[in-house]
Amino acid sequence: MRSPLTNPFQAGSDIVPDVWAGRFEQLSDWRDVLRPRRNAGLYETGRTILGEPGTGKSSLVRRIARDAAELGDWATPQVRMPVGADPLKLVASAVLRLADTAGLRASSRQHVLQLLARVEQVAISGFSVTVRGGEGAEPSTALFELLVELGRAAIEQGVVVMIHIDEVQNIADEAALSQLLIALGDALSYEVEVTAPGGVVVTRFLPIAVYLTGLPDFEDMAGARKGATFARRFRTTTLAALDEGALLQALQPFVVEGWETAAADGGVEIVRMSREATKAIAELCCGEPFLFQLAGQRAWNASDGATISEDDVVSGWRGAESEASAHVERILNRLPSGEQEFINAMAALPRDDRKLTVIAQRMGATSAPQVGAVSRRLDTVRGIIDRGKPYSFRNRAVEAYLTTDWPRVG
Numbered sequence: 001m002r003s004p005l006t007n008p009f010q011a012g013s014d015i016v017p018d019v020w021a022g023r024f025e026q027l028s029d030w031r032d033v034l035r036p037r038r039n040a041g042l043y044e045t046g047r048t049i050l051g052e053p054g055t056g057k058s059s060l061v062r063r064i065a066r067d068a069a070e071l072g073d074w075a076t077p078q079v080r081m082p083v084g085a086d087p088l089k090l091v092a093s094a095v096l097r098l099a100d101t102a103g104l105r106a107s108s109r110q111h112v113l114q115l116l117a118r119v120e121q122v123a124i125s126g127f128s129v130t131v132r133g134g135e136g137a138e139p140s141t142a143l144f145e146l147l148v149e150l151g152r153a154a155i156e157q158g159v160v161v162m163i164h165i166d167e168v169q170n171i172a173d174e175a176a177l178s179q180l181l182i183a184l185g186d187a188l189s190y191e192v193e194v195t196a197p198g199g200v201v202v203t204r205f206l207p208i209a210v211y212l213t214g215l216p217d218f219e220d221m222a223g224a225r226k227g228a229t230f231a232r233r234f235r236t237t238t239l240a241a242l243d244e245g246a247l248l249q250a251l252q253p254f255v256v257e258g259w260e261t262a263a264a265d266g267g268v269e270i271v272r273m274s275r276e277a278t279k280a281i282a283e284l285c286c287g288e289p290f291l292f293q294l295a296g297q298r299a300w301n302a303s304d305g306a307t308i309s310e311d312d313v314v315s316g317w318r319g320a321e322s323e324a325s326a327h328v329e330r331i332l333n334r335l336p337s338g339e340q341e342f343i344n345a346m347a348a349l350p351r352d353d354r355k356l357t358v359i360a361q362r363m364g365a366t367s368a369p370q371v372g373a374v375s376r377r378l379d380t381v382r383g384i385i386d387r388g389k390p391y392s393f394r395n396r397a398v399e400a401y402l403t404t405d406w407p408r409v410g
């Protein structure tokens, strides 16, 4: 008997869900490019992963960190930036914990012990602190130097240091943000000398990988705040909706061998899902990771039979309609008015007519370049539309919400 207690779907935030879908490109980027290259001493930029609320940014990088920890890497937990928090403080604390893992406290080198003490000061007082000691007085310098020591220790152990800073859009203090990015960026591009087999001295980069995640608003904090070095040292990807194939693939284990779950008697029970049910979930959630979990969770709880049916999906979804609407409204309401207008004008047009000139006309816009800039943002920064020929919605939930009865089901 399936019960809410054994439900594998998790519609919350900051979770690595048991029923995982897609994001193969990003997982492979870590596994096949970023980790092996930094581990080998080669250069790779940091990664910035942005996306609208609920696209699975935190889950993705938490999963990468979990996989890294399983390999023995030193990964920070997700360092979440609350609004108005001092980023240097939080990152310093997280890096100190990694230093503990690395055993740096047991170092016999005076320099390392002094450095730990300086970073401890930063962790307490943050950006505002003036760390005593002349040279390297900036708190970001102390953080950078500790990262270098941590990187050296990681080289010896053959592991990678992985740092995940989440909700980066909340870092409001320009100077603090730039200090943080400088410390991280400098650590990424720092080269050390190591002795290769055969006694040859070579230079290499440190085995450090940095992930920044957050809302696309972070992209607007460009220019002066982040500086040109940011653009060079971090590469940005925008997460958009999951495609239907990935969703069906994620549900395939339910169809083929069944999902194993704990039974009341302590044994194992198998829960299956009909193929129609998987299709219904994939369709109703419109590719939104959060709604995918919501649809699955409600379908699971809709009855207690051994097979989740299409009826379970539909009746479960009925109880989740208002949550689904709220999810889309959260995305739409955050948009600046120009972008909202654009989306509404685009949605009101028949699919084939969704071209920039037609949308601009509909908006009554006098300046086409201005509308062009808005549409570019909605595409590259937010991942909500795709400026193909014609324009289309990448966020299928937004499209469904604006153009159909969705999330209502018949």
Ligand SMILES: Nc1ncnc2c1ncn2[C@@H]1O[C@H](COP(=O)(O)OP(=O)(O)OP(=O)(O)O)[C@@H](O)[C@H]1O
Residues within 6 Å of the ligand: 010, 011, 012, 013, 014, 015, 016, 017, 019, 020, 021, 022, 023, 051, 052, 053, 054, 055, 056, 057, 058, 059, 060, 214, 215, 289, 290, 291, 292, 293
């Ligand atoms: N690849 C995935 N496959 C299936 N479900 C996912 C996936 N990624 C995330 N989810 C689910 O989506 C929901 C939202 O994920 P997450 O909290 O990571 O989003 P987010 O982009 O960080 O949102 P926010 O902007 O609100 O912080 C969670 O319920 C999570 O379980």
Ligand SMILES: [Mg+2]
Residues within 6 Å of the ligand: 013, 014, 057, 058, 059, 166
């Ligand atoms: Mg998040």
